[in-house]
Amino acid sequence: MSSSKGYGINKDNMSYKAASTSNATEVRDGYTPQQQQEYSKYLSKLQQEFENRWCKKTNSHTFSDYERVRTLGTGAFGRVILLKHSKTQKFYAMKVLEKEKIMKMRQVDHTLYEKRILEAIRFPFTVSMEFSFKDNSYIYFIMPFVAGGEMFSHLRKMQKFEESLAKFYASQVILALEYLHFCNLIYRDLKPENILIDRNGYLKITDFGFCKVLQGRTWTLCGTPEYLAPELILSKGYGFSVDWWSFGVLLYEMNAGYPPFYANDPMKTYEKIVAGKYRCPSRFNSDLRDIIRNTLQVDISKRFGVMKNGVMDFKNHKWFKGIEWDAILNCKFPPPFIPKFKHPGDTTNFERYTEEPIKPSSYCRFESEFIDF
Secondary structure (H helix, E strand, C coil), rough: CCCCCCCCCCCCCEEEEEEECCCCCCCCCCCHHHHHHEEEEHHHHHHHHHHHCCCCCEECCCHHHHHEEEEEEEECCCEEEEEECCCCCCCCCEEEEEEHHHHHHCCHHHHHHHHHHHHHHCCCCEECCCCCEEEEEEEEEEEEECCEEEHHHHHHHHHHCCCCHHHHHHHHHHHHHHHHHHHCCEEEEEECHHHHEEECCCCCCCCCCCCEECCEEECCCCCCCCHHHHHHHHCCCCCCCCCCCHHHHHHHHHHHHHCCCCCCCCCHHHHHHHCCCCCCCCCCCHHHHHHHHHHHHCCHHHCCCCCCCCCCCCCCCHHCCCCCHHHHHCCCCCCEEECCCCCCCCCCCCCCCCCCCCCCCCCCCCCCCCCCC
């Protein structure tokens, strides 16, 4: 999945090649306006490819083409299962969504959006869909298997990330959000549980159930309580700003081991968020405190990612000194941590879940509601 050579797509490695610069230190310690201008041209090409795929349907497979291995995770509408393709022996992650549960929760539109988005996005740090199909009772999304497991699991094991690792992950999330926003997509559910780590130590943002094409402002209350932005809680109408707020929460949690806003009562959590009340651990250095303060900014007009300079406020911040953004994009920057796994289908980085059978109905359920799938 993803980037380009000479601001075009190279089908072999699809790597991004930046314009050369005479000052190597300038590349390491910041991102120049010229570099960002060239990178914007590259993003424009990716945006056009996204729009082309948005209008195109994927090839269909059937469940019989795959061998079920085990459950990788569960959710409100179904589960994610590890599969092995019968012919190619390649491993995939299959998201199984139950039509009846989707109907009960009134999430048909969100689910259709998720399908179309997964079909259309292509970026190094986002999961994308390879195939999809449906039967009488379920909808199936087939995606690449990301063997490293959830960031959430690794964060709990380590208790907190070393600053170098947090910086490495944060740079990828910034690039992923920049890409999504360039495609007019608002993500709305950034958290460690929705970030996977691949076998090379790089990230893949997953679960696009709350993602949508943004046209102006939107008002839907969705996401995870600890990660909701003030403007979302207050029903003011919002845009891409909520993703940058969630990034600030993620940045804090990666470095501290816990989120900045938390209470046993969700309403108390919301009160803290709206007031912008949090404390940084004493070990946070001044640069880390500064970037968090500017991202967890209740005043949207002063929040990093939203202001005139956009993502440049992040890319040129002192905390990211030493990050080579083009190397990160091309997955050439040495990862501080690589998950352990023994073979392509190794699931040791995932928790165990009780297995449940997939039993499609003998007749087609909710046919008209899911006709666009």
